[in-house]
Amino acid sequence: MNDIFKALNDATRREILELLKEKDLSAGEIADAFNISKPSISHHLDILKRADLITSEKNGQFIIYSINTTIMEDVLQWILTFKK
Amino acid sequence: MNDIFKALNDATRREILELLKEKDLSAGEIADAFNISKPSISHHLDILKRADLITSEKNGQFIIYSINTTIMEDVLQWILTFKK
DNA sequence: TATATATTTAGACAAATATCTAAATACTTT
């Protein structure tokens, strides 16, 4: 839970999730969407991956990232405990 | 949205919310539930308050904190956009 | 009014974080 909230506590990472919500993308395509260096994006992807919010798969020289919506379910459940 | 995720990105603050979910508490009562100094808890309360996740009301020399579940709705909606 | 209690504000500090550039690794193509 800690890792998930940590991962979500960054606007760039949340935007990455929104991009991946639409379709799978390579690390480079994701980086192109931001004014941030590729290494920094790579770092953000690593944090999202450690939180299990995304998965990656190697495809030739590309690494394709996908969103893992099942993990969002955990956050959803946590939030729901506050609904009266 | 940034403030909300920032506020939720701390185990102590999430625990404070869970305490307040049960009932309203004074700053001192909240502090007593943690092995953290009162000024630090006061700081956490400030962050939660800035995110509108809690509200406070002065009652004599005490300040009573309450949870504001309506803000959780925003997080809920954000999360739901990822559900397919 | 003086003292005790409740809480916050101020200031300091160590740890965590987001970013960068440079270098390394891995794959593809010529």
Next chain:
DNA sequence: AAAGTATTTAGATATTTGTCTAAATATATA
């Protein structure tokens, strides 16, 4: 095999964050 493309790793740095102690503010009570 060499050169080019995609991505990550390493190391550095500035900023943010969580924590503390000491001091300030506000209310209650003797």
